[in-house]
Each structure stands twice: as structure tokens, then as C-alpha cells.
């Protein structure tokens with residue numbers, strides 16, 4: 281695999297960018313190598329600066345559910361670009377977008393748009409504290425909710441990849457109100473409820489930042505009951521799963537309603553959009569209606585909104601969720617078969633259009649079991665997949681994503697790459 285030009289850019293970029301990247305997950309650090317630099321993408325494919333072509337299963341870590349440069353979306357965005365980029369006053373697009381989002385999530389009467397998943401979650405936490413008058417929040421080990429101070433403990437995603445338990449620079453006071461529970465373990469939540477200062481429980485209803493981990497139906501039901509009974513708010517961080525697991529997110533699929541929902545990624549279709557929403561009673565706390573302050577110069581940006589609207593409408597039309605399920609089931613089967621043929625211990629976790637393998641004998645149900653995966657094996661697997669034309673997140677602890685642009689041919693290409701990569705893992 282020729283990566284001369286990526287190496288050149290990496291070497292040049294290191295001088296003025298931290299690690300030559302703007303987000304640590306792009307650094308390829310845990311898989312040991314030089315990060316590839318992207319030239320362009322179209323449909324299901326992404327091309328690096330050396331001309332290597334890959335089937336894209338990173339999809340910008342989720343947003344590009346329709347693949348790249350979907351023609352309907354592109355037409356809409358180009359049209360809106362002509363009207364100007366940002367105004368500091370409201371536009372009709374924000375209203376249309378709010379209607380689309382509130383329609384998809386029955387628990388949301390009102391929504392506020394922000395610029396990232398991080399912002400959505402930190403605002404949701406502030407809102408939960410404002411509404412309940414309490415301070416503590418419960419989060420689950422291995423779930424990632426963005427990089428705000430209070431949530432950078434026992435976090436997944438890049439922190440899990442780089443084995444960072446919590447970030448330096450976060451004062452103890454910022455995390456003293458963050459309590460950690462175990463995913464899929466209701467007892468670990470109950471333990472914290474003896475404390476009467478808990479404002480909210482925040483969860484990725486389908487975890488995607490320690491690899492994919494499904495909640496048991498019982499766990500979600502109990503969480504809902506427990507929060508309802510104790511007046512604690514349940515915050516669903518659907519930044520990854522919103523419009524991806526199902527149009528109405530994991531909540532539609534798992535059949536529950538959160539008190540506050542956070543969105544990001546797909547909602548902006550590739551432009552920086554995040555959102556948080558809830559029923560009227562809660563959202564009316566937010567300024568200008570209430571005294572919980574949250575604002576943004578570029579929030580509800582008209583071009584980002586136009587991209588979000590076009591993406592959501594197109595998704596609704598295409599209704600790809602059953603097909604995603606079939607493709608993911610096919611990939612699970614193929615990975616398991618290839619692993620078995622090569623004597624490799626493998627678990628495959630998936631949900632909707634999110635899937636990834638763990639190189640372990642242990643069933644993966646939480647952060648601890650996810651960490652039993654042999655990351656050296658993942659490393660070998662990852663590079664063989666890249667060499668054979670499949671772009672995967674360079675980490676054991678990230679989900680792979682499917683897009684509607686993937687063709688049968690792409691899927692067979694992924695299958696062949698899996699067969700080669702598993703053989704390479706066995707021969708290492």
C-alpha cells in the first residue's frame with residue numbers, strides 16, 4: 281500500500297498541528313502507523329492523497345449515512361450557499377429542521393441546535409441540573425459523551441483507544457459530581473441512587489464508543505423505571521445512534537422515551553450540527569424562555585441546517601434500516617466464519633448499521649469485557665483491511681458504520697478483505 285504522500289503531509293503537518301491531526305482518533309496511534317490523508321470521497325468510496333481507494337466504513341465516524349456527496353443533499357446545500365453563510369438571526373430552515381427532529385423523537389417537544397455532540401451533551405447536563413436542582417450525574421464506563429470536563433472520566437472512544445483513564449487538565453471539582461456505573465448492570469446504578477443529589481443518568485442507549493455494545497431490554501426498562509420512580513432525568517446520548525439505528529434513534533428501536541435526547545453526527549449530514557431536546561416543561565428552562573443559559577454564534581447555521589434537512593428527508597424516503605440490518609448480519613456471519621476457519625476467538629457485536637469485531641473469547645457486554653479484546657490482533661486485522669481497500673476506524677474501540685451508498689460489490693469487497701485479514705491475524 282503506497283502512502284508516500286500521506287507520509288509527506290503527516291511530516292509537514294506535525295510542525296503546526298498537534299500530531300498532524302485535529303482530533304486524536306484520526307492519528308492511527310493505537311494501530312501504529314501514519315494516518316492517511318484524504319483527498320476526496322464519493323458515494324461509498326473514499327480516496328486518499330496517494331490515490332488509494334477504500335470502501336468507507338468510517339463515514340466521518342457516523343454522519344455520512346447516505347454516503348458521500350449524495351446528489352439531492354449536494355443540490356440543496358449548493359442552493360443555500362448562494363444565500364449567504366451565517367446571519368446571526370433566525371432562518372426558516374431552523375424551523376423546518378426542528379419540526380423534522382421533534383417529529384422523529386416523540387419525547388421532544390422542543391429542540392435547540394448547537395454545533396457538535398459535545399455541546400449538545402454539556403448543555404443537556406446543565407439543563408438536567410437546572411431542572412432538578414441537583415448536581416450529580418451518573419455515566420457508564422466506556423460511554424463517550426464528548427470532551428466536556430465533567431464527562432471525561434472512564435470514557436470510551438479516543439480515551440479508550442489511547443488508554444487514557446481521564447484527561448489531564450480536568451480539575452477534581454469538575455468530575456466530583458460524576459458517578460460511574462457499569463453498562464448493562466442495574467445494580468451498579470442503584471448503588472449510586474442512595475445519593476439524593478443525582479440530577480440525571482446519561483447513557484449511549486446503544487454504546488458505540490467502546491466498540492458496539494447492546495443494552496439488554498431488561499436493563500433499559502429498569503433504567504427507565506428507576507429514573508421515573510426517583511425523579512431523576514434519563515438523558516439518551518443519541519449523537520451516534522440518532523437517525524442511524526432507526527429514524528427515531530435507539531429510542532424507537534428499543535421502545536423507550538428519554539427525558540432529554542442529545543443528537544449530532546447524522547443530524548447535520550456532514551456539517552457541524554448537534555442538538556438537544558426534551559418535553560416543553562424541561563426545554564422551557566432554556567434561555568430565552570428560562571434562566572438556563574446556552575448560546576452559539578453559529579448555532580442553527582443555515583447551510584448546516586440545509587444539509588441536515590436534505591439528509592433527513594432523503595433518509596426518510598430511502599428507509600434503509602431493514603437493509604442495514606441484513607448487511608450487518610451478513611458481515612457478522614462472514615467475520616465469524618473467517619475467524620473460525622483460522623482458529624481465531626472472535627465476538628461480533630452489532631446493532632442496526634453499527635458493527636465491529638472483538639478479538640476475544642469473552643462475550644462483550646460492557647467496558648471491562650470490551651477490554652479483553654486482543655488489540656494486537658486488531659492492529660494486524662486493521663492494516664490488512666486497509667491494504668485490501670476497506671477504510672475502518674483505526675481503533676478496536678470504535679464502531680464501523682454502513683451507508684446507503686454501499687453496493688453489493690462493496691459488501692463483497694469487504695468480505696474478501698475480511699477473509700484475507702483473518703488469515704493474516706492467524707499467521708502473525
Ligand code: PMP
Pocket residue numbers: 341396397398399401424425426427437484488489517518519520544545554
Ligand atoms: N456523544 C457520542 C455518543 C458520540 O459518539 C460523540 C462523538 N463520537 C459525542 C458525544 C461527541 O460529539 P462531537 O465529536 O461532535 O463533539
